[in-house]
Amino acid sequence: MPCYRITIEYDGRDLVGWQRQKNGPSVQQHIEEAIFDFCGEEVRIQGAGRTDAGVHALGQVANFALTSNRKPQVVMNALNQHLKPAPIAILECEEVGEEFCARFSAIKWHYLYRIINRRAPLTVDAGLAWLVKRELDADAMNEAAQILIGRHDFTSFRAAACQAKSPMRTLERLVVERKGEEIQVRASAISFLHNQVRSMVGSLSLVGTGQWARxxxxxxxxxxxxxxxxxxxPPYGLYLTRVDYD
Amino acid sequence: MPCYRITIEYDGRDLVGWQRQKNGPSVQQHIEEAIFDFCGEEVRIQGAGRTDAGVHALGQVANFALTSNRKPQVVMNALNQHLKPAPIAILECEEVGEEFCARFSAIKWHYLYRIINRRAPLTVDAGLAWLVKRELDADAMNEAAQILIGRHDFTSFRAAACQAKSPMRTLERLVVERKGEEIQVRASAISFLHNQVRSMVGSLSLVGTGQWARxxxxxxxxxxxxxxxxxxxPPYGLYLTRVDYD
Structure with a gap:
């Protein structure tokens, strides 16, 4: 059976997240339905990560197998055609070996969190960034962020619902950078706990306003x-930007 | 009478453009209604430029006068409050002299045009950039763009509906730059004809695909x-980024 790996971009605003849910359309459901519409095969796709409702992706990854052989380019174009008008696009598609698993073969995860730091409401960035009206000191946030680098018990920064067995994680990179009124937080790790990035960004914002010291x-x-x-x-500032594999 | 100058950002997707129209909500109408809701004054605001339906602004400018004296900061906050949920935000507000006119005092205009050059449909950038699927050579586009710099008769690049008396314009800057899959075109001039930027970008895209030579x-x-x-x-890739005054 031919196996495919797809790279996916989506606007999470009107989606209930990656995983199938009863309360609305998920990325997984849209893609599985597009595969069915395209070739009549009922498959279950495996996503690299289960992004929450409202979270965006610029480089989510998933894998699935088909029974009939089709060229990756044909699969990609057909999926993009059948995904319309859902805010989901297949950026890349390639054939992979049967042993490839988007989730368990991943060796590194990269996230971006976008903050717009200004008093005025958002317009073009509404739903695509977190509006913080109090002035944030990005340098102070970046300096404090370095405390979290390395291997730690991140219990304080995980969701109550987090299913990971261990709260130990190794954070490789956490960089806070101001670009005009936008503050970008970039995080990379071998793996993250549920809500870890949003939790870290929330705490860093307290440092940025001066409510918290380092x-x-x-x-x-x-x-x-x-x-x-x-x-x-909030979820709508978060982007899963890339997942690395060997 | 106190006069105010406001700097405005908007997402043009669901707006019929700057100017009041019968077929839907315009930026002008939204702001004039917000002023009325805030202080009960029925004013006509003067915009720097009449952006078309679908065109965005990161720095549109307008002016208006009130009969009662109010602090610019108060005006700005009140307008932002009353503009909700329209995708329009007042970024700045300051008091100006009575002689100030957003349209006729302007000395330079700056536009950005965003192209996303890839095969996959847009998600987070849908309605915020022009998707061009054929590969574009941004360097060739930039080189050709320099032909248009300087003082020319831009009749070929104006809308049929353009009301300017003369087609002569001096284009100061037209730069095409690729940033990953995004191609940004930045244009600056003392003034532009109606649809001039969109027309120039449309022609440059033909150079980019190789259909046109320099x-x-x-x-x-x-x-x-x-x-x-x-x-x-198309209009939804265009942003009025800034208007300069003396």
């Missing part, structure tokens, strides 16, 4: 208590 | 005939 972030990490971290940053 | 663009300019320019690029 030491408060260190203390929140140290205490291993979800109640002690800042509130989660 | 010489074809020169010939289109030379012949002073609207039928000879390429098709207009």
């Amino acid at each position: 030491e408060d972030l260190a203390a929140a990490l140290e205490v291993k208590d979800r109640q002690r971290a800042g509130p989660n940053a | 010489e074809d663009l020169a010939a289109a300019l030379e012949v002073k005939d609207r039928q000879r320019a390429g098709p207009n690029a």
Whole structure:
């Protein structure tokens, strides 16, 4: 059976997230239906990560197998055709070996979190970034972020619903950079806990406004208590930008 | 009477353009209604430029006068409050002299045109950029663009409905730059004809695909005939980014 790996971009605003849900259309459901519409095969696709409702992706990855052999380019074009008008696009499609699993073969994850720091409401970026009206010190946020780099127990920065067995994670990169009124937070790790990026960004925003000192972030990490971290940053500022494989 | 100058950002997707129309909500109408809702004054605002339906602005400018004195910051916050949920935001508000006119005091205009050059449909950028599926050579586009720099008769690149008395315009800057799959065209001039930027971008896209040589663009300019320019690029890739004043 030919196996395919697809790279997916989506606007999460009107989606209930990656995984099939009863309360609305998910990315997974849209793509599985597009595959069925295209070739009549009922497949279950495996996504690299289950992004939450409202979260966007510029480079989500998934894999699936078909019974009949089709060229990757044909699969990609047909899926894009059948996905319309859903805000989901297949950017790449390639054949992979049967052993490839988008989730378990992943070796590194990359996220971007977009903050717009200004008083005026958002227009073109509405639903695509988090509006923070209080002035944020991006340099202070970036400096504090470095506390979280390395291997730690990230219990304070995980969702209550997080299903990972261990709260230990190795954060490779957490960079905060201001570009005009936009503040971009880029995070990379071998794996993340559920809501970890949004939780870290929420806490960093407290550092940015001056409500927290660098030491408060260190203390929140140290205490291993979800109640002690800042509130989660909203989902619509978060982008899964890339997943790396060997 | 206190006079105010406001800087405005909007997402043009669901708007009929700057100017009041019978067929739907315009930026002008939304802002005039917000002023009325805020202070009960029925004013007519003067915009720097009349952007078409679907065109966005990151820095449109307008002016108006009120009978009662109010602090610019108060005006700005009140307008943003009353503009909700329209995709329009007031970024700045300041008091100006009575002689200030957003349209006639303007000394330079700046536009950005966003092209996404890829095969896959747009998701997060849908309605915010022009999707061009054929591969574009941005360097060739940029080289050809320099033909249009300077003072020319831009008859070939103006709308049939253009009301300007003279087709002579001085184009100061037209730069085409690729950033990954995005191609940005930046145009600056003392003034533009109606649809001039979209028309220039449409013609440059023909150069980008190789359908036109550099010489074809020169010939289109030379012949002073609207039928000879390429098709207009669609409105939703265009952004009025800034208007300069003395």
